[in-house]
Amino acid sequence: MTNSIQQTLIAHTIQAVRELYSADIPESQVTLQETRKEFEGHITVVVFPVTRFSKKSPEQTGNDIGEFLQRTVPAISAFNVIKGFLNISFADQYWIALVNKKLIDASFGIFPSNGKKLMVEYSSPNTNKPLHLGHIRNNLLGYSVSEILKAYGYDVVKANLVNDRGIHICKSMLAWQKYGNGETPTLAGLKGDHLVGKYYVVFDKEYKKEIDTLKAQGQTEEEAKKNAPLIMEAQAMLQKWEAGEEEVIQLWKTMNGWVYEGFEKTYKQLGVDFDKFYYESNTYLLGKDIIQEGLDNGVFFRKADNSVWIDLTDEGLDEKLVLRGDGTSVYITQDLGTAQLKYDEFEMDESIYVVGNEQDYHFKVLFLILKKLGKPWAEGLFHLSYGMVDLPSGKMKSREGTVVDADDLMTEMIETAKARTEELGKTEGLDEEERASLYNTIGMGALKYFLLKVDPKKRLLFDPNESVDFQGHTGPFIQYTHARIKSVLRKASYNESIALGYPADLSVYEQDLIQALSRFPEVLEASAKEFSPAQLANYAYELAKLYNKFYHEESIIKAEDDTVKNFRLHLSAIAARIISESMRLLGIEVPERM
Structure with missing residues (x-):
């Protein structure tokens, strides 16, 4: 409406x-x-x-x-x-006028520029391991929200803050030094991020052995964790990195280079991209000037051990450390500095952080501090908090080597799509290259749609088999509907220039379809305002269902006369366009034929 x-x-x-x-x-x-x-x-x-x-x-x-x-x-x-x-x-005249004056226009649903700039920061991977299922939800949310906001009229900057330093990468580096024997991605036949992740798992296994040995010698678990030789070596390596020791820096650059090559392939397969990369190795020292600014104006206070804090008890929180007594940064320090850096560079009206809900408290504190510091742009900050993803087999685990790898999952989805598509006989007339492309489109569409159709705030149980169902509430059902419409238009030799006539009366199926099509701009607007691709995803599904009902109940190509036929063909073409655009904003391709 x-x-x-x-x-x-x-x-x-x-x-x-x-x-x-x-x-x-x-x-x-x-x-x-x-x-x-x-x-x-x-x-x-x-x-x-x-x-x-x-x-x-x-x-x-x-x-x-x-x-x-x-x-x-x-x-x-x-x-x-x-x-x-x-x-x-x-009345029928209302619906016909709606088609004739609005829906038939290719610009229907396109919002003009609102003159505002907005940054969406998403992905934020660690460089010690490959991306996993949780990262997939993060990336898909960030990308889709960015595209929806662009369509709603924002100038959008997609940013990725890469966590490329710290004890986690030193663990992988140290394990590779000790146990790698010069292994490279090429020699191992592995993507670079997988190779580095392999040594992160190796570190963890060897570290646990050392802990068990020390416990057997009488140390408590806490003592053993601190005194294990491997963790002490990793901490020493981090200190050498921070001191700029050439050998450590060179190893860090080499292994991170492997990881970035791997990430690039994963991002390409996922269909996500970025306009700006920030690296923690460049930003971890930022924020100290802001701490001094806060001390000068009384927002922060210094304790006897020289550490710097902020008192947030009046806001129902607690006291928060913002700088250690030895002058070194904590996470909030560098996040304050990075927030200022991003604003100085882009001067955004709004900035969205796509980060899991386990960081809710951190962002509440970060935004509150920036407001107390009097940063006018702090009012435009928003944490897009999302729930974790589970599989039917249980919650994902990290470090033990049982994490649900993003690349493996995407491969599995494409294979599942292939098996399901061939089983249903939907590849007739396609050559080998076209079939491979179709399997990829369906598999990735199934994965993306299943993760995006749920409200971001909710925890999600992802079932790979359920997601590739051509009859359910799935991406493949919507994709198949689009292919069905395109098939109808091809068979009818449809041309958008054919006259749009006025049928004597409309069926309830035509009215329902027109009403649903007319809702596209308001659904897009709601999705943009609430940073929720789920609204658009569910709209695309409802629209596909209504088109299928219309398709089964009304003759299109064999309509009673040309006026009715042409009207229904135009309706079909509009439905294909809006389904395609809705799915594009979710990062999902729709096939022309199946």
Whole structure:
């Protein structure tokens, strides 16, 4: 339903209350919603708030307002009242005009620039291991939110802050030095990130052996963890890195180089990209000037051991360390500095951090500190907090080598798509290259859609087999619907320049489809405002379902006359365009044929 008809209904409902009951109802109390499927109608006015003015029952009030609206709004063809709900139906001329004046235009649903710049920071991988299933959700969310916000009119900068320093990378480096025998990605036949991740797992196994040995010698677990030779060597390596020792720096550059090559391949397969990379090795010393600024203006205070803190107890939090007593940074220090760096470089109106919900407290503190420091841009900061991803076999584990690897999962998805597609016989007439491309499109579409259709805040159980279902609430179902529409258009030799006629009357299936198509801009707007691709994903599914119902109930190519045929072909072409655009904003390709 277009905003214009909603605005018309709201305005006329306010007028109805004024003329019928001599009262003024605030616009905020006029509630419209889509009519529930079990009732006749297209849009519903909730009447209950009006009864305090009418002094009548909800049914009588609904009938009063329904009669008034039918007299004053030409588009309304009928109404019915169910308790306190006024269900309104629109005339065929309204739907035809909607197609003719709005939907047929290729620019329908395209928002003009709003003149605002926004940064979306996502991915943020560690360089000691490959990307895993959790990273996939992060990357898909970040990419899709970026594309949705672009479509909504923002100038979007996609940023990636790479965690390329610290004890974690030193663990992989040390294990490779000790046990690697000069192994390289080429020699091992492994992607670089997989090779480095292999040595992270090796470190952990050897470290545990040393802990067990020390415990057997009488040390407590805590003592053994601190005194194990491997962890002490890793800490010494980190100190050498921070001191700029050439041999360590060179090894760090080599192994990180392997990782970046691996990440690049994973990002390409995922279909995500970035405009700007930040590296923690360049930003970890930032923030100290901000700490001094906060000390000077009384936002921070120094304790006896020289450490610097902020008191957030008035905000229901606690005291937070922002600089150690020896002058070294903690995470919040560098995050303060990086936030300032990003703003200085891009001057964004808003900045979104796509990070898992285990960091909720950290971002609450970060944003609060920046506001207390008087940073005007801090009001535009937002943490897009998302839930973890589980598999039917249980929660993912890290370091033990049982993590659900992103590359392996994507390969498995493509293989599953291949098996399912061949089983259903949907590759007829395609050569080998076209089939391989189709399997990739379906497999990746299944993975992406399944992860994006759920509200980002919710924890998610990902079932690879369920996701590749051509009949369920899945990406492949929507992709197959798009291919079906394209097949219809090809068979009819459809040309968008053919005349758009006016059928004598529309079926309920045509009306429902037009109504759903007209909702695209409002769904896109809601997805953008709430940073939620799930709304757009679920809209694409509902639209595909409605098209399939229309397809099964109405003849298209064999319609009773050319006017009806051409109208239905135009409707089909619009549906294909909006399904394709909705899926594109989710980072999902749709095939032309299956």
